[in-house]
Amino acid sequence: MxxxxxxxxxxxxxxxxxxxxxxxxxxxxxNRKIYFQEILDQRYxxxxxxxxxxQFNEWEGKKxxxxxxxxxxxxxxxxxxxxxxxxIDFTKSSVKLTxxxxxxxxxxxxIYSLSIADAEMLPFSNNKFDLVYSYGVLHHTPxxxxxFSEAFRVLKPMGVFKAMIYHVPSWTGWLLWIRHALLxxxxxxxxxxxxxxxxxxxxxxxxxxxxxxxxxxxxxxNDIGLTIKLSPGDLLNIKPSKKYQSIFYxxxxxxYPRWMVRIFGDCYGFTLLISAKxxx
Numbered sequence: 078m079x080x081x082x083x084x085x086x087x088x089x090x091x092x093x094x095x096x097x098x099x100x101x102x103x104x105x106x107x108n109r110k111i112y113f114q115e116i117l118d119q120r121y122x123x124x125x126x127x128x129x130x131x132q133f134n135e136w137e138g139k140k141x142x143x144x145x146x147x148x149x150x151x152x153x154x155x156x157x158x159x160x161x162x163x164x165i166d167f168t169k170s171s172v173k174l175t176x177x178x179x180x181x182x183x184x185x186x187x188i189y190s191l192s193i194a195d196a197e198m199l200p201f202s203n204n205k206f207d208l209v210y211s212y213g214v215l216h217h218t219p220x221x222x223x224x225f226s227e228a229f230r231v232l233k234p235m236g237v238f239k240a241m242i243y244h245v246p247s248w249t250g251w252l253l254w255i256r257h258a259l260l261x262x263x264x265x266x267x268x269x270x271x272x273x274x275x276x277x278x279x280x281x282x283x284x285x286x287x288x289x290x291x292x293x294x295x296x297x298x299n300d301i302g303l304t305i306k307l308s309p310g311d312l313l314n315i316k317p318s319k320k321y322q323s324i325f326y327x328x329x330x331x332x333y334p335r336w337m338v339r340i341f342g343d344c345y346g347f348t349l350l351i352s353a354k355x356x357x
Contacts, residue, residue, distance in 0.1 A: 145214030149175030244349035298353035
C-alpha cells in the first residue's frame with residue numbers, strides 16, 4: 078500500500094497539479110484558442126452570477142490580485158476589463174496554462190504579472206491592491222483564516238475583498254453525505270466531514286453564513302455582504318470526474334430532481350459569495 082508522505086498543503090497542491098480546475102470542459106484540445114473558449118463559455122453558462130459578482134469592467138486602471146487561477150478564465154477577463162492584473166496560484170500547471178491562454182489570445186506578457194505563490198504567504202507588500210479576488214479557492218488551503226488575513230494585509234485601505242467559498246447547509250453537502258456516510262453506514266459523520274474527506278482536494282472546507290461572517294470580522298473586514306447561490310454541483314450540471322462514471326452515477330445524473338432543487342431557490346446553494354472591505 079502506497080504511503081502519502083505529503084503535508085496537507087502539498088497534498089492539495091498535487092491534486093490541482095494533476096487536474097487544473099475547469100479544464101475538463103475543454104473538448105477541442107488540439108485548437109487551443111477554441112479549447113480555452115470552451116472552458117470560458119461553460120464556466121459562465123453554469124455560473125452566470127460570476128459576471129455580476131466580479132464586475133470585471135468596473136476595475137479599469139485598478140490593481141487587482143487574483144488568488145487561484147484555474148485555467149485563467151477570470152484572470153483573462155480582468156485584463157480585458159483594463160485592470161492592472163496580478164495573479165498567483167499554488168501550482169505550476171495553473172500558471173503555465175493561464176500564460177498559454179493569454180498568449181493564444183494575443184495578450185502581451187508585460188501588461189500582467191503571474192507567479193507561483195501560497196495564499197497563506199503572499200509575496201506582496203502591505204496595502205498594495207485595490208481588489209483581492211479569489212473564486213472557489215480559499216476553502217482548499219489548510220489555514221483559511223491565515224489566507225483571509227493575507228488578503229486583508231495586501232489590500233489598500235478601503236480595498237475590496239471578493240471571494241467564493243463553499244456553503245453549508247447545501248444540496249451538494251447532502252448528496253455527498255448520502256454517498257459517503259449514509260450508504261457506507263457511517264451516519265455519525267457530519268456533512269462537513271464528508272466534504273473534507275471526499276470533495277476535490279483533501280481537506281476541503283465549507284462554511285455556514287455565520288461562520289463566514291465571523292471569519293471576515295475576526296480578520297478585520299467590514300461592510301460584509303454574503304450571497305448564497307445554487308452551484309452546478311447542487312443541480313448536478315457538472316461534468317462528472319473519473320470516479321463518478323459507473324452506471325449508478327449515470328442514472329443519478331439523468332434522473333436527479335433538478336426541478337425540486339430549483340423550487341427551494343438559492344438558500345441551500347453550495348456557493349457562498351463574499352464581498353467585504355478593509356477599513357480606511
